[in-house]
Amino acid sequence: MNTFGQWFRVTTFGESHGPAVGAVVDGVPPGLPLSEADIQPMLDRRRPGGPLASPRKEPDTVEILSGVFKGRTTGTPVALLIRNRDVRSGDYDALREVFRPGHADYTYLQKYGLRDHRGGGRSSGRETAARVAAGAVAAKFLMTHGIGVTGRVVEVHGERDAAAMEEAVRSAAAAGDSVGGIVEVTAASVPTGLGSPVFGKLDAAIAAAMMGIGAVKGVEIGEGFAAARLFGSENNDPMDATGFLSNHAGGVLGGISTGQEIRVRLAVKPTPSIAMPQQTVDLRGDEVEVSIRGRHDPCIAFRLVPVAEAMLALVLADALLEQRALGGKRI
Ligand SMILES: Cc1cc2nc3c(=O)[nH]c(=O)nc-3n(C[C@H](O)[C@H](O)[C@H](O)COP(=O)(O)O)c2cc1C
Numbered sequence: 001m002n003t004f005g006q007w008f009r010v011t012t013f014g015e016s017h018g019p020a021v022g023a024v025v026d027g028v029p030p031g032l033p034l035s036e037a038d039i040q041p042m043l044d045r046r047r048p049g050g051p052l053a054s055p056r057k058e059p060d061t062v063e064i065l066s067g068v069f070k071g072r073t074t075g076t077p078v079a080l081l082i083r084n085r086d087v088r089s090g091d092y093d094a095l096r097e098v099f100r101p102g103h104a105d106y107t108y109l110q111k112y113g114l115r116d117h118r119g120g121g122r123s124s125g126r127e128t129a130a131r132v133a134a135g136a137v138a139a140k141f142l143m144t145h146g147i148g149v150t151g152r153v154v155e156v157h158g159e160r161d162a163a164a165m166e167e168a169v170r171s172a173a174a175a176g177d178s179v180g181g182i183v184e185v186t187a188a189s190v191p192t193g194l195g196s197p198v199f200g201k202l203d204a205a206i207a208a209a210m211m212g213i214g215a216v217k218g219v220e221i222g223e224g225f226a227a228a229r230l231f232g233s234e235n236n237d238p239m240d241a242t243g244f245l246s247n248h249a250g251g252v253l254g255g256i257s258t259g260q261e262i263r264v265r266l267a268v269k270p271t272p273s274i275a276m277p278q279q280t281v282d283l284r285g286d287e288v289e290v291s292i293r294g295r296h297d298p299c300i301a302f303r304l305v306p307v308a309e310a311m312l313a314l315v316l317a318d319a320l321l322e323q324r325a326l327g328g329k330r331i
Pocket residue numbers: 054102103104120123124125126128213214215216269271272273274295296297300303304307
């Protein structure tokens with residue numbers, strides 16, 4: 001069973017080098033005003049291009065195929081399509097029989113017994129375009145409850161200053177290498193009472209959603225790992241008659257939202273596909289050296305910000321619908 005996605009449900013489809021990627025969003029309440037213009041800005045923030053990202057030229061134009069009539073959702077599945085426009089599968093010819101260190105090539109073959117070697121296929125970061133489109137629908141629904149989700153890169157390769165972060169990416173790319181970073185995503189004006197105390201914990205749902213994004217290797221909520229080094233007196237959030245006096249918990253206590261800002265941090269690993277020579281094996285198990293050409297992000301953290309926002313929006317939309325359905329405190 002999924003930890004989230006029981007009420008506001010999303011499936012994505014498509015491969016990086018197929019004709020399109022897309023999403024089907026089920027459970028969107030009827031009557032929500034929705035058009036492509038609500039979704040496109042979030043996709044524009046995610047799409048490849050620019051000095052710090054893959055040079056693949058994808059317009060990432062979204063089409064709404066169903067679930068909307070006269071500018072409002074009908075309560076039926078909302079299908080979203082994004083066509084792939086700049087596929088260059090020849091880049092992967094030399095990798096047909098080789099496992100890229102750090103990518104999903106080896107494990108995918110172990111699981112399915114076959115592999116779409118063209119750009120990672122289903123394991124490509126390209127799939128996140130579909131999630132962002134779905135997340136934009138969730139964000140639109142959350143807006144009707146006054147909830148807003150925003151993210152930012154807070155660190156790249158240990159650097160926190162914007163210019164130093166950019167330089168870290170540029171110099172790694174110039175050396176044929178890549179760097180990772182930390183992304184923070186927050187949700188404001190979340191009502192109290194979302195989530196459940198045991199299996200449907202809101203923090204567990206958030207962690208599962210974030211870990212479900214490629215290249216994410218760690219998730220923290222509130223103080224996260226730092227809490228392990230604090231005293232209880234430092235980590236607790238005392239209350240007075242006006243409410244909580246601090247937010248070390250990151251907006252969730254006992255699996256249920258406190259009504260404070262939800263604060264999540266993601267550790268994003270360095271991009272696996274790098275030009276620098278690396279040791280690996282081929283399909284026969286023979287040792288080979290691989291140097292990966294093609295169009296890759298030298299740092300995924302910047303690309304991941306709208307994806308993390310989308311995932312948090314999807315979890316919160318799901319939790320809101322659950323709260324409505326279970327007839328708990330009225331929201
Ligand atoms: C938005 C985004 C962009 C990505 N861009 C690249 C890329 O250009 N090259 C690459 O090798 N991996 C890229 N990745 C990472 C791989 O998709 C990911 O590392 C791979 O699927 C293995 O999964 P794992 O890192 O979660 O174990 C990207 C991931 C995301 C979310």
